[in-house]
Structure formats: C-alpha cells, structure tokens
Amino acid sequence: MAGDTPADISRYLLASGASAPQLSPDGQDVVFRSSITGTPQLWTLPVAGGAPRQLTFGNGVTFARWMPDSSGILYGADNNGDEQESYLFISRDGSSEREIFSATQGGFRSLGDIGSDNDSLFLASTERTGLHYDIYQGSISSGDLQLIFEGNYGNFARALSPDGRYLVVTETVGEDSDYLYLLDTTTRELRVVSQPESRANHGDGGFAWSPDSQTLYMSSNTDREFAAVVAYDVIDGRFESLVESEFDLADVQLCGENGAFLVWTENRNGFDVLGGRHLASGSSIAFPAIPEGVYSLSCSQQSSTLIVGVNGWQTPGDIHAIDLLGGVGKPLVDSNLAGIQVESLVRPESITMVARDGVELQGLLYLPLGGDQASPPPVIFEVHGGPTAQSRASFDPVSQYHVARGIAVFKPNVRGSTGFGRTYVKLDDQKQRLDSVRDLVDMLDFFKTDGRVDAFRAAVSGGSYGGYMVNAVLANYPSAFAAGVSRYGVADWVTALQVASPALKASDRIEYGDIRDPKWRAFYTVNSPIRQADKIRVPVLYSHGVMDPRIDIYETEVMVRTLRANGIEAPYIKVPDEGHGWRKLGNRLFYYRRQAEFLEAHLGIRD
Incomplete structure (x- = not known):
C-alpha cells in the first residue's frame, strides 16, 4: 500500500458540500441541498455572504424551486426513496410551511415550471393511469390540479414562457433523446417544434426563454454529433445555431437584465468548462478560475450574478458566485473534507483504448499516489448506471478511499455512454447491448499490456444499470474478473422492463425494445443474468433497497440464491x-x- 495509512472510510463519506444551488429571482439568496445532517435538506444563504441556514427538517428533499417573486420555495419530498413525491411550500425565512399536493399511491410526478402569478404551476403526473405522464396545471394556493394534456408514456412539462402562453413539453424517445413541443396553455393545442427522424436531445440542463417570450434557448444535437447552443424563434419557427463545439454543450442559461448574457457548460471528457457571451455584442465572457469538476448553473434576469455549483474530484460541493459584468468570482460555500488532506485526493486521467471491433472507448483512471511501477496496484472497474450516463470527474468518496488504500479505480465509459457523440450513445441499443458488456473485457485486456494496473487482480462494481453490467460480464466472461459488487442491479430484463417506473418505461422501448413484443421477450429471456447466474464463478457482494421503485428486489435475491446454491460466495445486504x-x-x-472489506479481501489488500 502506497503512502501513509488513509483515514477510515467514514471520513470520506462524511466529506460533504452543497448540491443543486439555485439563485433566487431577485438575485439575493441561494437555496441548495445538503446531506450534512444525514438526509438531504434545504439550506439558504445570502449572495452577499453569511452563514448558511437550514430551511427544512423533514423527509429527504428531492428538488427545490424558487417562487417567481422570491417569496418562498416549492420543494418535493418522498418516503425513504420511493420517488412518489409530496409537493410543499415553505416561506423564504422558513417561518411557515404547508403541503400543496400529497403523495399518491403509485403516482409519480415531475415538476415543470411556476407561472409569474406565483400561483399556477405545471407538472407531469401518472396519477390518471399509473403509467402515462400527462400534463397538469395546478394552483399553489388551492392545491387544485387540472388535466390539460393527455400524454402517452413520457410527456414532461418543462419551461413556461414569461408571458405564460407557451409551456415547453418534451416527449421521451429513448433514454438519450426526445421530441420537443410547445403547448398553448389557453387553447391546449400542441405545436411541434422538433421531431427529428434521427433521434436527438433537446435542452440538456434546461431551457431559457427570452424576456419577450419570442426566443427559446437550449442545447441540442439535432443533425449533429455533439450538442450545440441553439435558439428557436417562436414567430418564424426556425432554429439558429449559436455555439458549436467538438464536445457537448449543456445547461444553457440566460442571465442579467433583459437576458444580457448567455452562458453554458462544455463537457470535455468528463470535465466541465464554462462558456458564455454577451448577446448584444457577441463578445466572450471572461470567467475566473474555479475548481475542476462537473458544474451546475443558475442565474436570474434581475441580476448579473451567475451561481456555479462545483462537484469535482477534490470538491464534494462548492458554490461560487461570478459577476458576469466584471468577471470576478467569490466562493459562497466551501466543501467540508472532514479532515482529509486535499493533497491526498487523486485527479482522474482520461484514458482511451480500442475495442476488438475498432470502436474507441474511454474511461477515467484513478491511480494511487506514489505507486511502484514494478508492482502495479489491483484495480476496481466502477461502472456507471444509466446506461445513457457518463463517468465524470465528480467527487467519489468511495473511489478516493480505495485509491488511498492502494487500489486503482477505473471508471469505464463503454459504448452507449453519453458525452462522446450521438453515434456512440446508440451503439448499445437493443441487441447491441452485449457489445457494451464485452467492452469491459476489452478494456481489461488493454490494461494487461498497458502496465499501470494489475489487470489480473481486478474486480467489477456498479449500481443500478451498472449492477446489471456486473451481473452480465461475470456470467458471460466468467474468468475475466476476480470478484464483483452489484448494487440494486438489473438481473431479469423481462421483469425489469415490465415493472419499471413510468419514467423508465417511457424510454425503455427504444433503448431495449418493447417487452410486450414476443421477439424481445424471447431475447431477454435468454440474455438476462438471472438465467445465466449459474455461470458465475467468482464471489459477488449484492445489495438492494426494499423501497426501490425501479428494480424489483426479487431479482437480486434470485441471483444470491443461485450463486449460493452453486457454492459461490454471495453476501447480501438488504436495506429496509x-x-x-x-x-x-x-x-x-x-x-x-462492508463493500470495502469485501473488495480488499478479494484483491489481496491487507493492513
């Protein structure tokens, strides 16, 4: 093991910060989520500076949204992760709070926007059928909900125009793509904005309306590999490309008086870079230096302040305020590293390699500091969920702990991951899914000759879809990895696609195929890990939450029973x-x- 003995893993897990910061419309305060108390709660602090103040104290908060007049905050909370949210209103100072919409059994919601009247809101909900997301208009004062558009599978309310006439609506078309519409809130007519034949994504990170409600700004990869910043003219119905890049652009915001500044993020192999311009002159905005990582943006059209949430490899959650007029920034919230020395944290390196069929693959490699090249460290492949997601340079306390203990961590972005172009993200669709599983083995083979890690002492770990990848690679390539960790992962695609939550069903038909079709049922009957579990020959740690609304706990428990019946070590942790x-x-x-103990035991790490 390299270097000094690291802190206990609890130190890494206690490292904390702020997430999802939002600037109040009047530009005076920021609300953010923090789990420093043990569960996600809302906190606020003034932009001018001062101590953060806890605002909520109940169930874990899932989202927050300022009222347009900055008088208070609408937020959501569910019950132990069941994702069936209640909506509540809390005043700006926290002195009064009341429930607006209670949770409904089996009903899932997704907030769209709040009207400038500070009362009307728009959301998507499955409460009519339990499956299809419809669009509703509600009243915060009365708690009434009125159905205004009947949807099919995944239709989601997004951004309301300032004049209240148009509501942006997206229809899910696969995990990575959608169609784009404008719903007239008066006539309830749906206008097609973008319905490309070749799948595309609109508004990653949100939509921004111009003050006059005539222009809608967003990111989009329609007719291109990487998402650009585009503007849609509501009057003539045309798109204009404003900023293009060889990387994906996202989180488009319109900030400052009369929308003077256009800002966005650029995803460069997992690291974000800020971009922006003055709309009137077209000149670029100069941004001050902020820590590396993944950024979330928030601003107001009543202020020149841009709020940047930073989650980076050495930053669990900073908040920075940047004056777009002067280009000067200041920290509002600093991450708490719980006594971990920042110098001990490892910066991931972007690594590329070529799969056996010629596809270029990428991942982020975390190497222990001060390692001995003559004795490379064992490695954990930590596979992201999704599948349409990306391993990025965000703070990962568990990976940093493993690295401090002398174990390398590699975070693969197999085919089907986002961030590498529209073609790449579709390479694992439907019957190509097993190609992405094979990528893990090709990546491991790369490291056998690369020499930076000991690829013959390798474990594979993942949660959710990443848990499926663990199950699948261990069943299809039994000799590749020495151990596995599958957290709340898919094991039976037939069951998973049947019982998936409505939001997932909306996209699963494109990503995996329609399980109601006998062709796809037959395919997944054969190609599900639950029917291949008897091929697994290495120890696997399993875990699952009892309240999981996405993947049935039954799938994990069948995997555990099968491995144990075959004499394979399969410890199981059920979280109630x-x-x-x-x-x-x-x-x-x-x-x-317990995960750390399991992996260290099977990778040969000893104190």
Missing part, C-alpha cells in the same frame, strides 16, 4: 429504508465499510 440507492448517511456508512 432506502430505494434506488443509499441517501441516508447511516446506511452509507454501514454499507460501504
């Missing part, structure tokens, strides 16, 4: 008060200690 992932600090501390 969690859903799809571990939100609560106590559960995270309990679980990840």
Whole structure:
C-alpha cells in the first residue's frame, strides 16, 4: 500500500458540500441541498455572504424551486426513496410551511415550471393511469390540479414562457433523446417544434426563454454529433445555431437584465468548462478560475450574478458566485473534507483504448499516489448506471478511499455512454447491448499490456444499470474478473422492463425494445443474468433497497440464491429504508465499510 495509512472510510463519506444551488429571482439568496445532517435538506444563504441556514427538517428533499417573486420555495419530498413525491411550500425565512399536493399511491410526478402569478404551476403526473405522464396545471394556493394534456408514456412539462402562453413539453424517445413541443396553455393545442427522424436531445440542463417570450434557448444535437447552443424563434419557427463545439454543450442559461448574457457548460471528457457571451455584442465572457469538476448553473434576469455549483474530484460541493459584468468570482460555500488532506485526493486521467471491433472507448483512471511501477496496484472497474450516463470527474468518496488504500479505480465509459457523440450513445441499443458488456473485457485486456494496473487482480462494481453490467460480464466472461459488487442491479430484463417506473418505461422501448413484443421477450429471456447466474464463478457482494421503485428486489435475491446454491460466495445486504440507492448517511456508512472489506479481501489488500 502506497503512502501513509488513509483515514477510515467514514471520513470520506462524511466529506460533504452543497448540491443543486439555485439563485433566487431577485438575485439575493441561494437555496441548495445538503446531506450534512444525514438526509438531504434545504439550506439558504445570502449572495452577499453569511452563514448558511437550514430551511427544512423533514423527509429527504428531492428538488427545490424558487417562487417567481422570491417569496418562498416549492420543494418535493418522498418516503425513504420511493420517488412518489409530496409537493410543499415553505416561506423564504422558513417561518411557515404547508403541503400543496400529497403523495399518491403509485403516482409519480415531475415538476415543470411556476407561472409569474406565483400561483399556477405545471407538472407531469401518472396519477390518471399509473403509467402515462400527462400534463397538469395546478394552483399553489388551492392545491387544485387540472388535466390539460393527455400524454402517452413520457410527456414532461418543462419551461413556461414569461408571458405564460407557451409551456415547453418534451416527449421521451429513448433514454438519450426526445421530441420537443410547445403547448398553448389557453387553447391546449400542441405545436411541434422538433421531431427529428434521427433521434436527438433537446435542452440538456434546461431551457431559457427570452424576456419577450419570442426566443427559446437550449442545447441540442439535432443533425449533429455533439450538442450545440441553439435558439428557436417562436414567430418564424426556425432554429439558429449559436455555439458549436467538438464536445457537448449543456445547461444553457440566460442571465442579467433583459437576458444580457448567455452562458453554458462544455463537457470535455468528463470535465466541465464554462462558456458564455454577451448577446448584444457577441463578445466572450471572461470567467475566473474555479475548481475542476462537473458544474451546475443558475442565474436570474434581475441580476448579473451567475451561481456555479462545483462537484469535482477534490470538491464534494462548492458554490461560487461570478459577476458576469466584471468577471470576478467569490466562493459562497466551501466543501467540508472532514479532515482529509486535499493533497491526498487523486485527479482522474482520461484514458482511451480500442475495442476488438475498432470502436474507441474511454474511461477515467484513478491511480494511487506514489505507486511502484514494478508492482502495479489491483484495480476496481466502477461502472456507471444509466446506461445513457457518463463517468465524470465528480467527487467519489468511495473511489478516493480505495485509491488511498492502494487500489486503482477505473471508471469505464463503454459504448452507449453519453458525452462522446450521438453515434456512440446508440451503439448499445437493443441487441447491441452485449457489445457494451464485452467492452469491459476489452478494456481489461488493454490494461494487461498497458502496465499501470494489475489487470489480473481486478474486480467489477456498479449500481443500478451498472449492477446489471456486473451481473452480465461475470456470467458471460466468467474468468475475466476476480470478484464483483452489484448494487440494486438489473438481473431479469423481462421483469425489469415490465415493472419499471413510468419514467423508465417511457424510454425503455427504444433503448431495449418493447417487452410486450414476443421477439424481445424471447431475447431477454435468454440474455438476462438471472438465467445465466449459474455461470458465475467468482464471489459477488449484492445489495438492494426494499423501497426501490425501479428494480424489483426479487431479482437480486434470485441471483444470491443461485450463486449460493452453486457454492459461490454471495453476501447480501438488504436495506429496509432506502430505494434506488443509499441517501441516508447511516446506511452509507454501514454499507460501504462492508463493500470495502469485501473488495480488499478479494484483491489481496491487507493492513
């Protein structure tokens, strides 16, 4: 093991910061989420400076949205991760709070926007059928909900125009793509904005309306490999490309008085870079230096302040305020590293390699500091979920702990991951899914000759879809990895696609095929890990949350029983008060200690 003995894993898990910061419309305060108390809660602080103040104290908060007049915040909370949210209103100072919409059994919601009257709101909900997302208009004061558009599978309310006439609506078309519409809130007529034959994504990170409601700004990869910043003219119905790049652009914001500034993020192999311009002159905005990582943006058209949330490899959650007029920034919230020395944290390196069929693959490699080249470290392949997601340079306390203990961590972006072009993200669709599983083995083979890690002492780990990848690669390539960790992962695609939550069903038909079709049922009957589990020959740690609304816990338990019946070590951790992932600090501390012990035992790490 390289270097000094690291802190206990609890130190890494206690490292904390702010997430999802939002600037109030009047530009005076920021609301953000923090789990420093053990569950996600809302906190606020003034942009001018001062101490953060906790605003909520109940169930874990899932989202927050300022009222247009900055008088208070609408937020969501669910029950132990079941994703069935209640909507609540809390005043700006936290002195009054009330429930607007209670959770409905089996009903899922997705907030769109709040009207300038500070009362009307628009959301998508499955409460009519339990499956299809419809669009509703509600009243915050009365708690009434009125159906205004009947949807089919995934139709979601997004951004409302300032004049209240048009609501942006997206229709899910696969995990990575959608169609784009404008819903007239008065006539309830739906106008097609973009319905490309070749799948595309619109508005990654959100939509921004001009003050006069005539122009809609967004990111889009329609007719191009990488998402650009585009503007849609509502009057003439045309798109104009404003900023293009060889990387994906996202999180488009219109900031400042009369929307003077256009800002966005650029995703360069997992690291974000800020971009922006003055709309009137077209000149670029000069941004001050902020820590590396993944950024979230928020601003107001009443202020020249841009709020940047930073989650980076050495930053669990900073908030920075940048004056777009002067180009000067200041930190509002600094991450708490719980006593971990920042110099001990490892910056990931972007690594590329070529799969056996010629596709270029990428991933992020975390190497222990001060390692001995003559004795390379064992490695954990940590596979992201999704599948349409990307391993990025965000803070990962568990990976940093493993690296401090002398284990390298590699985060693969197999085919089907986002961030590498529209073609790449579709390479795992439907019957090509097993090609992405094979990518893990090709990546491992690359490291056998690369020499930076000991690829003959390798484990594979992942949660959700990443858990499926663990199950699948261990069943299809039994001799590749020495051990596995599957957290709340898919094992039976037939069951998973049948019982998936409505939001997932909306995209699953494109990503995986329609399970109602006998062709796809037959395909997944054969190609599901639950029917291949008897091929697994290495120890696997399994875990699942009882409240999981996305993947049935039954799938994990069948995998455990099958491996144990074959004499394969298969410890199992059932978490009663969690859903799809571990939100609560106590559960995270309990679980990840045992995961670390399991992996170290099977990779030959000893104190």
